[in-house]
Amino acid sequence: MSELTWRDLRPARGAIHIHTAYCDGGGDVAEILDAARETRTEFVALSDHDAPYALRDGWAGWQTGAAPAGAERGGRVPDLVDERRVLVLVGTELRTREHHDLLAIGPTVPVATRDLDTPEAVRLLKSLGAAVFVVHPQGCRQMLSGAYRHAWSAWDLPEYDGIEIWDYMHDWVRALRLRRLPRMCRHPEAFIHGPEPEILAAWDEVARTRPLAGLSGLDVHAKRLPWGLDRWAPWARGGVLPYARTFAALAHYALVPGPWTGNAARDTQAVAASLAAGRGWTAREELAPGRAFRFRLREGDNAYPPGARVPLAAGQVLEIESPHPARLRLVGGGAIKAETEGTRLAHAPRLPGAYRAEGYLDGQAWVFTNHIYVREPGE
Numbered sequence: 001m002s003e004l005t006w007r008d009l010r011p012a013r014g015a016i017h018i019h020t021a022y023c024d025g026g027g028d029v030a031e032i033l034d035a036a037r038e039t040r041t042e043f044v045a046l047s048d049h050d051a052p053y054a055l056r057d058g059w060a061g062w063q064t065g066a067a068p069a070g071a072e073r074g075g076r077v078p079d080l081v082d083e084r085r086v087l088v089l090v091g092t093e094l095r096t097r098e099h100h101d102l103l104a105i106g107p108t109v110p111v112a113t114r115d116l117d118t119p120e121a122v123r124l125l126k127s128l129g130a131a132v133f134v135v136h137p138q139g140c141r142q143m144l145s146g147a148y149r150h151a152w153s154a155w156d157l158p159e160y161d162g163i164e165i166w167d168y169m170h171d172w173v174r175a176l177r178l179r180r181l182p183r184m185c186r187h188p189e190a191f192i193h194g195p196e197p198e199i200l201a202a203w204d205e206v207a208r209t210r211p212l213a214g215l216s217g218l219d220v221h222a223k224r225l226p227w228g229l230d231r232w233a234p235w236a237r238g239g240v241l242p243y244a245r246t247f248a249a250l251a252h253y254a255l256v257p258g259p260w261t262g263n264a265a266r267d268t269q270a271v272a273a274s275l276a277a278g279r280g281w282t283a284r285e286e287l288a289p290g291r292a293f294r295f296r297l298r299e300g301d302n303a304y305p306p307g308a309r310v311p312l313a314a315g316q317v318l319e320i321e322s323p324h325p326a327r328l329r330l331v332g333g334g335a336i337k338a339e340t341e342g343t344r345l346a347h348a349p350r351l352p353g354a355y356r357a358e359g360y361l362d363g364q365a366w367v368f369t370n371h372i373y374v375r376e377p378g379e
Contacts (some may be wrong), residue, residue, distance in 0.1 A: 135164045171191075330356075
C-alpha cells in the first residue's frame with residue numbers, strides 16, 4: 001500500500017490519557033466535554049483503570065453534553081460544523097504482573113491483565129483489535145516522595161504500538177512538595193520541563209529496528225482536595241491540574257484523512273490508526289500553538305508526514321517548518337543531524353534511518369514529532 005502524503009491528511013487536536021469519575025478522576029465525561037470545547041480539542045481519549053466504563057454507558061463516539069448521545073443518533077453527527085461536538089475514544093489503562101502500565105484503545109469488553117506477564121497482556125490486547133501504548137514508561141513517581149516505580153523494561157517486545165514520550169502530570173509531579181502545592185496549582189507551567197531524555201533515547205533506539213509511535217499523555221485526574229478544602233482555596237478550584245487547563249497546556253496532533261466523516265466508528269478508527277502509525281506530533285500549547293508545525297520528507301511532488309516509511313532516494317529533503325521562530329532540531333538515530341534558529345530547517349538524508357523533529361521556544365521544550373522512516377532502497 002502506498003504511503004499517505006501531506007495532501008491526504010489534516011491535523012486533529014487531541015487530549016490523551018484522561019481519567020474520569022468512573023475511576024479516580026475528579027470529573028465526569030460531561031465535564032471533560034466542556035473542557036474539550038473550551039480548548040477547541042477535537043478528540044479525547046479516556047483511560048479509566050481496568051474497564052471501559054464510559055463505553056458501557058454510551059459515551060463513545062461523537063458527543064455533545066450532559067448525556068451520552070451516540071446510541072440515540074446511531075453514532076452519526078448530522079451537522080459537522082457544530083463545534084460543540086467532541087469525538088470520544090474510550091480506552092482502558094491496564095496493569096500487568098510486572099506492574100507495567102498500558103493504554104489500550106479498542107477493546108469493547110473488560111480485560112483482566114494484572115495476572116498476565118507483559119508479553120501475554122500485550123498479545124491479548126492486540127488479538128482483540130486494540131492499539132496498545134505504554135504509559136508513563138519512565139515509571140510513576142510517588143506523590144511527595146519522588147520515588148520511581150514500574151518503569152517500562154520490555155523495550156524489545158515487538159507487538160506494542162507506541163509509548164507515551166511526554167506525560168504532563170508526571171512531569172509536573174517531579175517538583176511536587178506539599179509546601180509548594182499552592183504555587184504549583186496556580187502556575188503549573190513553571191514546573192514543566194519536557195520529555196525525559198532517557199525516554200527519548202530509548203524510543204530512538206527502538207526506532208532503529210522497527211516503527212514505534214510516540215504520543216503525549218496528560219494523565220489528568222483533576223483531583224479535588226479532601227475535606228472540601230478547595231472551597232476556601234481558590235488555587236484548587238476545579239481540582240489539581242483541571243481538565244481545561246491541562247488540555248490547553250499539552251496537545252497531541254493526529255494526522256487524519258480529510259475532514260471528519262460524521263460516522264463515529266469510522267472517525268474513531270481514523271484517529272486510532274493515526275496514533276498507532278505515529279502520524280502526528282505533540283505540542284506544548286501553553287507556550288505557543290503547534291498546529292501549523294510541519295515535519296516532512298519531500299520527494300519530488302510528494303511530501304511524506306511523520307509515520308511514513310519511504311525508501312532512500314536521490315533528491316530527498318527532510319524539512320521542518322515552524323509557525324514561530326524557534327530552535328529547530330533534526331534528530332536521526334538518536335543524534336542531532338542538523339540544528340538552527342528560525343522558522344525553517346532543510347536537510348538531505350544521506351543514510352537510511354529514523355528521523356524526527358524537535359522545536360524549542362526560549363529554551364523550553366515545545367514540539368516533538370514522530371519519526372519518518374527512511375528505509376534501505378528495495379526494503
